[in-house]
Structures are given as structure tokens and as C-alpha cells.
Amino acid sequence: MARLRCKDIMASVCAVLLATVILPVRCAKASAVVIELGGGFGEFSVANRGEAISLNSAVAVQQLVNGEWVHVPVTNLYLREACRAVRPPRCRELGPDEEIKAVRWTGNFCSSQCPGPCRLDGSAPLGTYQFAVTSCDGKETFVSPEFRKNN
Amino acid sequence: MAITVVPGSVLMEVTQRPAVATPVVDGDNMAFLCQQGITISGRCKINGGLGDNPEGWTLGLIQLQWIETNWGSYRGQSNNDGSCFLQRARPPARAAKGCRDTLEVGEIFVNNAPDLNRTVATAGTPFPIAMAAQFSDEPRDYYSLTHLNSLTSKTNFLREVQLEFHFCTILTLKDPTGNFRHLKHLLWNVHWQAKFHPTDYAHIAADWIITPDAMGSTANVSNAGNAYDGGPREPRFTAIATDPSAPNCNEVAGNAFSAPNTEESRVWHDFDVRI
Numbered sequence: 245m246a247r248l249r250c251k252d253i254m255a256s257v258c259a260v261l262l263a264t265v266i267l268p269v270r271c272a273k274a275s276a277v278v279i280e281l282g283g284g285f286g287e288f289s290v291a292n293r294g295e296a297i298s299l300n301s302a303v304a305v306q307q308l309v310n311g312e313w314v315h316v317p318v319t320n321l322y323l324r325e326a327c328r329a330v331r332p333p334r335c336r337e338l339g340p341d342e343e344i345k346a347v348r349w350t351g352n353f354c355s356s357q358c359p360g361p362c363r364l365d366g367s368a369p370l371g372t373y374q375f376a377v378t379s380c381d382g383k384e385t386f387v388s389p390e391f392r393k394n395n
Numbered sequence: 396m397a398i399t400v401v402p403g404s405v406l407m408e409v410t411q412r413p414a415v416a417t418p419v420v421d422g423d424n425m426a427f428l429c430q431q432g433i434t435i436s437g438r439c440k441i442n443g444g445l446g447d448n449p450e451g452w453t454l455g456l457i458q459l460q461w462i463e464t465n466w467g468s469y470r471g472q473s474n475n476d477g478s479c480f481l482q483r484a485r486p487p488a489r490a491a492k493g494c495r496d497t498l499e500v501g502e503i504f505v506n507n508a509p510d511l512n513r514t515v516a517t518a519g520t521p522f523p524i525a526m527a528a529q530f531s532d533e534p535r536d537y538y539s540l541t542h543l544n545s546l547t548s549k550t551n552f553l554r555e556v557q558l559e560f561h562f563c564t565i566l567t568l569k570d571p572t573g574n575f576r577h578l579k580h581l582l583w584n585v586h587w588q589a590k591f592h593p594t595d596y597a598h599i600a601a602d603w604i605i606t607p608d609a610m611g612s613t614a615n616v617s618n619a620g621n622a623y624d625g626g627p628r629e630p631r632f633t634a635i636a637t638d639p640s641a642p643n644c645n646e647v648a649g650n651a652f653s654a655p656n657t658e659e660s661r662v663w664h665d666f667d668v669r670i
Binding site for chain 1: 432458497531562645649
């Protein structure tokens, strides 16, 4: 019994040691992509502090409603540094230490970033928001700090 | 007793009429914007008896686009620089079919006013239940100020654009099993047509002469009609009103924007805008 208990303790110690070794690595990987806000409304940049990663080009917008982050149907908002005639590819590779300073979110649903046609459009309601970017395989999601939309 | 609409309780009205703005230069583009969007409101009351559960009954708005005119013509500075014509409203750029106007593909109700654009009844709410739906819309489009003519390798400059977007908006009541009962509908539209001329061909950021078309009452106007009882009856509307696979208007317009039908000429040419 004593031996078993010792074994159990050893296993626990090993687990803790392993966890202390592995977890920071996992955390570091999980937080490798950082979304930072700029000074003006809707400005944001996405930086990769870790290994190369493929990100979904589409940027999601979430609103804080009754204490929960709710999807907002903002379309045409992408990880892109400039407005071009062609739609960005579905995935965007971000190398180590690479950073994208994205064209800002206008605050609108459809005309959200670049000049483009909209038949249904409008301004998203006032409130607290955050941006969310997912890895292209959908396994990881990175969110920005929250920000206010006041008009 | 089944859940029913209270007679005389249905109202649908345009509470803010749309107004188009004169086209304006926005960066490298000519922007066709609304000075004021349209706002449409609807309401009704539903009634039921003991044992009737109102949970899931939804009053909302469906919007369909059934007409699109969308072309732009370009000319070089001199005759030998050529001319171009971009057509976004004809196949293959755009299918000859209506579309449903939602922000995201596959949605049925308009969804650009999360707190206002529908009422969903909840269990236990006493009858009669007052329901309301409201939304605003500001359609817009853009044309690039310049287009490179591949036949002459010369920059051609935006010369004229005509846009016409016609919509049908339906106030509808959906029951929890997914059946829609259209209560009212109305038609509205926005038009732009103008000619353009750069004041400095070497610097397109300089002022442009923008001359709205003065022909009759069809250019640079917006209209909104009265609401009629029930839903539209024409197949072009009924076929797409609640079909989950109906084309999405923003997506259709985006595809045509990215890949318009393009005609080019080595000289200045008056293109047939009907094609």
C-alpha cells in the first residue's frame, strides 16, 4: 500500500512536473496570435508571436449582450492591409513575428471595411465589441481586447 | 382555438423615406450612397386561447431585390486611348433572377437591426401579444475611377454610371413549425445616374465634374410605395421569398462587382447598355 501510495505520489509529481513543462508551451502557443486595437475606432492589428500559422482571413465581430459574447453578422471584414478589387483568399499565412495592420472596421455590417456593393447594410448598434480571428483549421480562436462603439 | 392574427392589427409603413446622394469621390472610387436610408416598420397582434403556446411565433421582415441596373462606362483621355464598358447586371456576372436581402447567406429575415428587426413570442406571454419589426437600409455601390484598357494599355476614366435597385419588403409572421404567413408588402427603390469627368487626368484625386442625369424622373431618385395586404403573388417573388437556397443579394452584388462583364474598344465607343 505504502509503495502504491508512493507510486501515486510519484505519478502526481510527474504529472505536475509535466504540466509545468508542457502547459507554458501550450499557453504560449495558444496566445501566439495577438490582436491589438489601434487608437481610432475599428483599428486593429494581428501579430504572430509564435510559429507560422494559417489564419482564416475573415474577421468575426462579437458584441457583449447580457454578459455573453454574441456573433454579429458583420460581413466583408478581412485580415487585409489594403483594399483591393479581389476578395482575399480564405486563409492567410502569418509567419513568425509577422504583423498585419488591417484596414479598420467602419462600424457597418456590410460596408465594413472597403468600398463594395451592399444591398442590405446599416450601422451595428452601440455597445461593447471584440474582434475574433480563428486559425484556418478552426481549432484556435484569438480575440481582441473589448472596445466601445459609441455612434 | 388556434393562434391567429387579430383583425385590423396589421400595420406596415415607411417611417423614413430613402433619399439618394449625389455621387461622390471616395478614394479611388466613385461612391453611390444614400443621403438617408429607408426605415420600414411593421406590427401586428396575435391571439390565442387557453392551452395555446405562443412560443416561437415570430414577426419579421423579408426583403427581395427584383430589379438591378448596374453599368459603368469609361473613356481614355483621347480617342486612341480607347473605352471600356462594365456590366454588372447581366449574366454571367449576375444571374437573371431575384435575390433575398440578408447580411448572411441562408438567412430568411432581414437581420441588420438585432434588437428591432423581429419579435419572437415567448411561452407564457398572455394573449393578445403585440409584435413589432423594424429595419433600416442604405444600399450603396462603387465604381473605380479608372480602368486599364487591355487593348490600348491606356488608363480609361469613369464617364457614366447607371444604378437601379428595386426591392420588395414583406412583413411576415412565422409559426414555430416554419410556415410563413405574409401579412403586408411594399415596393421601394433607389436610382443613380450621372456623368463624370476628371479635371486633371494626371491626378485623379483632383476634383471631378459630376453631372447627375437630368433626364426625366428616373435618375437620382428614390421611391417607396404604400403597403398592400398579403404577400406578393408573382412567381419571381414567391419563388425566393422563403427558399433557403435563394441567392443572397449582397453576395450576388459582390460577385458581380469582382467580376463584371467587360467590353473594351480601341477607340471611344458608345456601348449598348442593354446588353
